[in-house]
Amino acid sequence: MAQDSGTRTLISQSQLSRGRGRVIYWALLVVVVAGFTLVFLGPLYWMVTGALKSGQEIAQTPPSLFPKDPQPQNYIDAWNNLALAKLLFNTFYYAIGAVLFQLVFDTAAAYSLSKLRPIFGNVILALMLGTLMIPAMVLIVPQYVTVIDLPIVHINLLDSPFAIWLPLVANAFNIFLLKRFFDSIPEELMAAALMDGATSLRTLWSIILPLSRPILGVVSIFAVTAVWKDFLWPKLVMPSPETRTVSVGIYAFAGGTPMNVVIAASVIAAIPTVIIFLIFQRNIMSGLTTGSIKG
Amino acid sequence: MAITTVPETPRKPGRPPSPYSARPQRTSLGRKVRDNLTGHAFLIGAVLCFVVFSWYPMVRGIVMSFQRTRRGETTWVGWDNYSRIIADPSFWTAWQNTFYFTVLALALGYVVPFFVAILLNEFRHAKGYLRILVYLPVMLPPASALFLFKFYAYDPSEAGLFNAILKALHLPTSQWMQSPEMTMPAMVLASTWMNMGGAVLIYLASLQNIPGELYEAAELDGAGIWRRIVHVTIPQTRLILALLAMLQIVATMQLFIEPLILANGAGAEDSATSVAYLIYQHGFFQNDLNGAAALGVIMLVVLAGFSAVYVRLTAKQD
Numbered sequence: 316m317a318q319d320s321g322t323r324t325l326i327s328q329s330q331l332s333r334g335r336g337r338v339i340y341w342a343l344l345v346v347v348v349a350g351f352t353l354v355f356l357g358p359l360y361w362m363v364t365g366a367l368k369s370g371q372e373i374a375q376t377p378p379s380l381f382p383k384d385p386q387p388q389n390y391i392d393a394w395n396n397l398a399l400a401k402l403l404f405n406t407f408y409y410a411i412g413a414v415l416f417q418l419v420f421d422t423a424a425a426y427s428l429s430k431l432r433p434i435f436g437n438v439i440l441a442l443m444l445g446t447l448m449i450p451a452m453v454l455i456v457p458q459y460v461t462v463i464d465l466p467i468v469h470i471n472l473l474d475s476p477f478a479i480w481l482p483l484v485a486n487a488f489n490i491f492l493l494k495r496f497f498d499s500i501p502e503e504l505m506a507a508a509l510m511d512g513a514t515s516l517r518t519l520w521s522i523i524l525p526l527s528r529p530i531l532g533v534v535s536i537f538a539v540t541a542v543w544k545d546f547l548w549p550k551l552v553m554p555s556p557e558t559r560t561v562s563v564g565i566y567a568f569a570g571g572t573p574m575n576v577v578i579a580a581s582v583i584a585a586i587p588t589v590i591i592f593l594i595f596q597r598n599i600m601s602g603l604t605t606g607s608i609k610g
Numbered sequence: 611m612a613i614t615t616v617p618e619t620p621r622k623p624g625r626p627p628s629p630y631s632a633r634p635q636r637t638s639l640g641r642k643v644r645d646n647l648t649g650h651a652f653l654i655g656a657v658l659c660f661v662v663f664s665w666y667p668m669v670r671g672i673v674m675s676f677q678r679t680r681r682g683e684t685t686w687v688g689w690d691n692y693s694r695i696i697a698d699p700s701f702w703t704a705w706q707n708t709f710y711f712t713v714l715a716l717a718l719g720y721v722v723p724f725f726v727a728i729l730l731n732e733f734r735h736a737k738g739y740l741r742i743l744v745y746l747p748v749m750l751p752p753a754s755a756l757f758l759f760k761f762y763a764y765d766p767s768e769a770g771l772f773n774a775i776l777k778a779l780h781l782p783t784s785q786w787m788q789s790p791e792m793t794m795p796a797m798v799l800a801s802t803w804m805n806m807g808g809a810v811l812i813y814l815a816s817l818q819n820i821p822g823e824l825y826e827a828a829e830l831d832g833a834g835i836w837r838r839i840v841h842v843t844i845p846q847t848r849l850i851l852a853l854l855a856m857l858q859i860v861a862t863m864q865l866f867i868e869p870l871i872l873a874n875g876a877g878a879e880d881s882a883t884s885v886a887y888l889i890y891q892h893g894f895f896q897n898d899l900n901g902a903a904a905l906g907v908i909m910l911v912v913l914a915g916f917s918a919v920y921v922r923l924t925a926k927q928d
Contacts (some may be wrong), residue, residue: 323822324731325838327829331734340732347729348736355743358803361771362758376768377777424656426705433649439657446664450913452864452886453906456893457667459673482661515648544751546867550892566871574761581754592749596742603808604815607835 353366366390366579373575374460386575393580396572401557402564403587409479409549409560410542414535416480417489421534422527425493426519430505440494441485451548478552479542489534492602496530497523533602536595543588627731675904691904695892703880704888710794711884712862719802719809720858724851726806726842728815741814745807751805756871757784759800760787764872787873789879797868805861809854816850849924856920860913866890885909 330336365373366389367382394400428436462472462482472478500523508518524531542549542560549560559567561584569577592599620763695701729738749754763771764786773783788794824842831843844851866886869875873882875891885905893902 323825324817324820325728325825325843326732326835327826328734331732343729344733344735347733348740351740354803355746358755358758358763358771359746361762363717365762373762374767374769374909377774378769378771420655420659427649427652429644431649433646433653436649436653441667443656443660446660446668448912448917449664449668450860450864452889453910453913454664454667454671454864455889456899456902457671458663458908459893460674460899461662461667461670465662478756481659482663484656485664490656511923514715515652519652520814540749546753547890551630562751565757568754569819569871571756577757578761581757585750588749588751589746593742594745596745600741600745600811603811 331452360577363582366393366575366582368575370573389573389579390576390583392573393576393583396576397555397564397568397580399561399564399580399583401563402559403584405553405558406543406560406562407587409476410539412476412480412536413483413542414538416484417486417534417538418531420484421486421489422493422524422531423519425490425497426523428490429494429497430502430518430523432516440490443485443490445487446485447487455547455551458548467475473552474555474558476558479549482548483538483541489537492528492534493530500526529598530602532595532598536591536599537602539591540588623855638804671903671906674900675907678900679849687900691900691907695901695905695908698888698892700876700880700883700888700891704883704885707794707881707883708863708865708885711798711853711865712859714794714798715801716855716858718798719806719818719862720855722802723806723809724813727810727817728839730810731814731817741811744810747804748807750804752867753871756800756868760872764796787882788878790877790879793873793877793881797865800872801862801865801868807812809858812854813847816847820846852920852924856917859916863909863913885920 326336331340364382367385367387368379369384369386370385372379427433428440462478464471472481504522504526506517508522513521544562545560545565546562550563550566551564553559556564556567565577565580565584568580572580633812636915675691676686676688677684678690726744730737730744733740765773766785766788767781768774768777770786772786776783784792786792820843824846825838828838828842864886865884869877869882869884869887870890875887886909889902889905889909892898892905
């Protein structure tokens with residue numbers, strides 16, 4: 316997604332830079348920038364400042380634009396009453412584990428499918444990609460039944476972080492992204508390494524992975540945000556208050572907690588993903604578009 | 611979906627010679643077996659996870675839908691679960707609501723991002739900023755964003771954000787989630803706000819792949835902006851348009867967290883009950899996992915129907 320000021324789009328550059336076109340262009344730009352700021356940042360502003368208002372102020376008509384008497388206490392209450400530190404830690408722990416599991420297993424699988432190409436590899440890849448067609452909601456019940464009593468070993472994974480980590484490894488989209496990236500690494504590099512007597516593992520570690528940092532970054536960021544945003548699955552497999560994720564925890568408390576405190580907690584829960592986005596927005600956006608288009 | 615139509619990288623005819631070929635040649639069979647074993651050793655972790663958490667549950671969901679488990683005893687019951695689920699008075703309401711949501715969400719969340727992307731693609735300034743803005747809500751945890759809508763935006767009194775705006779504009783205010791008529795549009799609005807960023811970015815990327823000469827040629831032929839959109843932009847991006855329509859149908863059919871948080875599940879007069887919510891209700895509240903599995907299979911069949919239509923339509927155009 317390079318800044319492509321040079322290429323011709325719907326309306327030609329010359330039409331935009333002269334006379335009436337120029338006026339319309341700038342007017343439209345100002346309107347859109349202002350409108351988008353209002354539509355997409357406005358609600359966030361409302362959320363952050365609303366959580367600072369007192370219960371009375373939030374119920375007043377018409378609503379005030381700035382909190383008259385800011386109550387940081389709402390945020391403190393949210394932090395303490397909802398045990399947000401624990402909830403955030405849980406979510407962070409699940410997210411980091413999900414990244415590690417996905418990086419190890421999905422990278423190994425994609426490497427095998429791309430470079431080692433064992434027998435039946437294509438069948439396995441097709442079966443994996445087939446799961447992309449199956450909506451999560453269809454699988455939720457049998458998946459839950461499987462997790463509470465794993466076949467053969469009969470282990471119950473409820474309240475265990477593995478109930479979040481392992482199902483996330485079965486992510487065909489990641490394997491597809493990684494495989495396609497590995498496909499673009501020239502075979503000659505591999506051959507040279509093998510000539511020198513390197514094992515497959517060594518080749519992966521010292522040739523493929525260093526070249527794949529961008530895509531590994533994309534997969535990691537997606538893994539973190541997926542865990543952070545997920546709701547129903549963690550709600551089902553992490554039923555205890557001690558193991559909840561932050562979204563589920565806030566939902567569980569929403570009934571008996573003052574509105575402003577719930578919103579304050581929601582603001583705090585959103586901060587990590589927003590920070591991740593602002594830091595990695597380039598990687599996130601390029602990962603999103605390469606995954607879906609250039610196929 | 612496009613994801614699956616990616617051509618497999620063909621095996622290079624001149625595969626690199628066996629790395630150990632400098633050594634005395636061993637039987638190729640032994641080598642092959644060993645190479646295959648290594649390959650599968652790298653695959654095993656991911657494959658096991660797919661087996662346990664994806665492929666097996668798929669089969670098990672279908673099997674479960676024909677069984678009934680009571681007090682630890684499982685028996686085959688034929689189509690009983692299906693008839694029980696279909697007889698549930700909420701069944702048809704849930705499908706109606708889900709389709710209504712899907713249609714509204716397509717009208718709003720499919721058309722709007724396309725034109726937003728076209729607009730953003732014309733701008734030579736502030737592009738990065740606008741892209742970040744559009745995608746920002748996608749990064750919020752849905753629960754957080756929905757509490758914002760529930761408590762602050764859709765407050766039915768005049769202290770609510772939307773009602774305050776409507777009142778300032780001298781428009782009639784709304785009861786939002788308290789009103790059965792407004793429930794769906796309100797959920798679609800919240801859902802579109804949260805999710806449209808992804809579609810905008812994907813459209814933007816596909817717009818950038820359109821060769822500029824096509825627009826030039828159309829302009830020389832005297833085509834105005836609208837005709838250029840209809841005759842150049844849309845045909846050039848139609849595969850992505852079709853793909854995103856399909857993905858969006860699949861996503862909106864799974865409508866769950868919006869009714870759960872905004873409408874406490876069913877909503878005013880059952881106006882928010884969705885099929886996914888019904889699966890959740892049956893499976894985890896009414897202790898009817900088999901019925902929930904049957905409903906899941908029904909959903910899968912309906913979506914497969916849509917996919918078949920999609921494949922038909924896109925295949926015809928090529």
